[in-house]
Amino acid sequence: MDVFIVLRGFALSLRNQIAILLIALSILFVISTYSVQLLVVMPAFVELERQEAVRDVHRCVDALARDLEDVSNIANDWSAWDDSYQYIQDHNETFAKVNLVDQAFSTTHVNLICLMDRNRRIVWGESRDMTTLEVIDVPDLFVSLQEDSGTLINYESNDDVNKGIVLTSKGPILLASRPLITTLREGPIQGSIIMGRFLDEREVKSLADRTHCAIEVWTPNQTEISQTTRRHFTTCSETGVASIEVFDEKTLHAYTVMNDVYNQPALYLRVSIPRKITAQGRISANVATGCSIAGGILTLFAVWGCMHWRIIGPLQRMASHAVRIGKQDDLKARLKFRRNDEIGTLANEFDEMVENLHQSRKKVLDTAHRAGMAEIASEVLHNVGNAVNSANCSVELLDERLNRSKVSGFGRASGLLREQAPRAAEFFGQDPRGPKLIDYLVNLNDSLQIERTDNQADVVRLRETVRHIRDAIAAQQTFAGRSNFTQEVELPALIDEVLQMNQELLRSTEVDVVIELPPLPELQLNKSKMIQVLVNLVRNAIQAMQGQPSDARRLTLSARIVEEDGLEIEVTDTGMGFEDDVLANLFTHGFTTKVDGNGFGLHYCANAIRESGGHITAQSAGSGQGATFRIRLHQVIPHVETVT
Secondary structure: OHHHHHOOOOOOOHHHHHHHHHHHHHHHHHHHHHHHHHHHHHHHHHHHHHHHHHHHHHHHHHHHHHHHHHHHHHHHHHHEOHHHHHHHHHOOHHHHHHHOOOHHHHHHOOOEEEEEEOOOOEEEEEEEOOOOOOEOOOHHHHHHHHHOOOOOOOOOOOOOOEEEEEEEOOEEEEEEEEEOEOOOOOOOOOEEEEEEEEOOHHHHHHHHHHHOOEEEEEOOOOOOOOHHHHHHHHHHHHHOOOEEEEOOOOEEEEEEEEEOOOOOEEEEEEEEEEOHHHHHHHHHHHHHHHHHHHHHHHHHHHHHHHHHHHHHHHHHHHHHHHHHHHHHOOOOOOOOOOOOOHHHHHHHHHHHHHHHHHHHHHHHHHHHHHHHHHHHHHHHHHHHHHHHHHHHHHHHHHHHHHHOOOHHHHHHHHHHHHHHHHHHHHHHHOOOHHHHHHHHHHHHHHHHHHHHHHHHHHHHHHHHHHHHHHHHHHHHHOHHHOOOOOEEEOHHHHHHHHHHHOHHHHHHHOOEEEEEOOOOOOEEEOHHHHHHHHHHHHHHHHHHOOOOOHHHOEEEEEEEEEOOOEEEEEEEEOOOOOOHHHHOOOOOOOOOOOOOOOOOHHHHHHHHHHHOOOEEEEEOOOOOOOEEEEEEEOOOOOOOOOOO
């Protein structure tokens, strides 16, 4: 549908439109498939690869933990031994000559053997290379062991063990400390035995071989660590979890940090993992996308062939047939399709419609003419009827005022003057009725002046109503030409005139009128037509509120500027309102919700506003919720050019 909207300015045939639609759907299908691969499948492979990297680095950590446990087990064999237990007390040379020999380092596969008494004094301690058995000089390690305040040599029980990593001048070492007790694992504890294994290049290679991982190990004080690598290790130290880095398309780096016995960073581990999983995922995504493209192309041609055979071809034939009838005016031509599907039904109905059109052509013009004349007559009668009602109100006011007139009293006063004319001086000077007659005549003059002013106002309104009747008839007489003569009109004055024409009805129904108008210049309107429309709307609103309590009857007339030079007028009442099903027919000719209505008023309003280049809409929240009629007029506010 979006493709049709974009191309609606071009004269595309149905065949081309369907072709474009099928191509667009195929492209959309391929894009959707590729997007799924890119946004769903590939991230799943990446996440799987990251999880695999985390598992690899954890395997390396576990392998180091097992090495540390191995050193701890060797230390345990030496710690729970009566000979070592006796040696730490009496320092006998026999034990040292038999057990503390060079081969002990290669046999136990450790680099450090240290025995300390319970006062933290080293009784015997050496560090040697496990292969060459050469002495490794690490005085800082022995110093730290003696100065240790209890991390390595403080035990809570005979079976306790302290183990971990310690950084030395010769590199990191895996240390395990066990209490010296008897073979029966009884105390008291007489000291400690500490064994260690340096984590040198040979041990790192062994670790890599055992875990099948490309592993690199650094200590925090090494300067050759890059800034990027150090940032990852810092992140691991802060978060306590492994950090993953995509090094390039083929390699993934996983980082982790191991702490020493003092809970400080001691080892930086980086494992390099080949990105085989994402490579396989990328291949799978490309294959799936390629299959989608191939399937889309095959589907496109298959659907196109079927649609052209069964739908597009017959529709093109029907379109050509309709165009030929329109150009040649040949109402005897027929399609004569022999199909039982929807297109066959459409073709048969089209043939029948053409036949009915041929039979009805002569009747259409006459019917249309009569309907138009009837509509014009109905609108004239409706508009004139509204104006006549207003005129009738003015006449009734004049009649009521004349019946209450004080002119009759003026006749009695005149008779009294004629009677006293021969003795006028004596009458006005001595008769008490003289001064009263003068006061009466003065008051009568004031009353007659007020009565004359009111009568003149009603005469003016009556004259305006008659002019409105004349304009309505004149406008309908030129209905065929649809004249839309405009003139400069002040909206407040126009609304005041509309309310004056409904004054008696407003007074009798006790409707509260609210006018909300912004400052407006003179508008370019067809005054007569707009008065007819507003009179209809105001009268309908008043009649709709008659069933409401008197304190709930409110008629609101408002306006606002729209689109710079447009105007929107709203007529809102608190009357009976209407439901949604009424709205669809509200402006239809002959439709009415009144018992005594004729359905001409709102239909005329819609036609009049449409002829003026605008439109009218209605809105209601439901029965008993009031209604709003909104008139939208375009280009009625004159453009004022600013002089600079």
